[in-house]
Amino acid sequence: MKRPSEPCKTAELSGSIHRELNMYALAASAAGVSVLALAQAEAKIIYTPANRICSCKLDINHDGIIDFEIPGNFEMSGRPGRTPWVISSHLSISPLNRKNQIWGYNGAASALSSGVRLGTSPKFKNNHNFMAEWFQQGTSHTTNSGVDGPWANVQNRYLGLKFISVKGQMHYGWARLNVSVKVGNITSTLTGYAYETIPNKPIITGKTKEPNDTEQDDPGPGATLTNPIPHPASLGSLAMGAPGLSIWRRKEVVGATVGSSS
Numbered sequence: 001m002k003r004p005s006e007p008c009k010t011a012e013l014s015g016s017i018h019r020e021l022n023m024y025a026l027a028a029s030a031a032g033v034s035v036l037a038l039a040q041a042e043a044k045i046i047y048t049p050a051n052r053i054c055s056c057k058l059d060i061n062h063d064g065i066i067d068f069e070i071p072g073n074f075e076m077s078g079r080p081g082r083t084p085w086v087i088s089s090h091l092s093i094s095p096l097n098r099k100n101q102i103w104g105y106n107g108a109a110s111a112l113s114s115g116v117r118l119g120t121s122p123k124f125k126n127n128h129n130f131m132a133e134w135f136q137q138g139t140s141h142t143t144n145s146g147v148d149g150p151w152a153n154v155q156n157r158y159l160g161l162k163f164i165s166v167k168g169q170m171h172y173g174w175a176r177l178n179v180s181v182k183v184g185n186i187t188s189t190l191t192g193y194a195y196e197t198i199p200n201k202p203i204i205t206g207k208t209k210e211p212n213d214t215e216q217d218d219p220g221p222g223a224t225l226t227n228p229i230p231h232p233a234s235l236g237s238l239a240m241g242a243p244g245l246s247i248w249r250r251k252e253v254v255g256a257t258v259g260s261s262s
Helices: 015-042 235-240 242-261
Strands: 045-053 056-058 068-070 072-077 085-092 101-105 130-138 143-148 154-164 170-182 185-196
Touching: 056 185, 068 154, 085 185, 130 170, 130 185, 154 185
Parallel strands: none
Antiparallel strands: 045 185, 056 068, 072 085, 085 130, 101 154, 130 143, 154 170, 170 185
């Protein structure tokens, strides 16, 4: 006769084996987190603060290639006192690669506010050069003068820029300027610029970092990366990989909170 099968017994793991499993779970999960962190690190906004009075040569991504130039120029037609005469000075931006482009309209570079999404758009063209000007004109009887252009007397406005890197990849970026225009003088000051490291990925004017490019939140008293509260990692967490580590850490935070309030 067959003997009745005996019920399975639950095997209790020794403390050393349990600790080894926990360490293995932590290592495997951390490896998953490293892969995720590496993928996230690839998407990054590189911001460069500045305080430079233009004329400016702008190498946005610091690859040794000048991407844009912001020169001023002075033009004169005729001479004061003779008829007719015109004196003018222009502020403009010039792409130094035929594939580089500026966000604008009707040949003028837009003076964008913060929060504008720069990406694939017909507003990018390489001939949107004009920014601002002053002029003075007259005849033997009259004289008049004025200022004109989207960049005339603005503060903290942004150039939308599209440029090709030394690797031949297209990137989006912005440059922030203050511009003062009055008859006889134009002063433009570059106060910062940034670009997105991922080719063809849009960037927001004024943004200096990615949404996930922030410091880690404080997990609470007693639960830090250098001094974590011990909590056993389950085999379920091990199977889940990186997401399991997040769940495990949340349990640590809960444990820390309960422990501090008891």
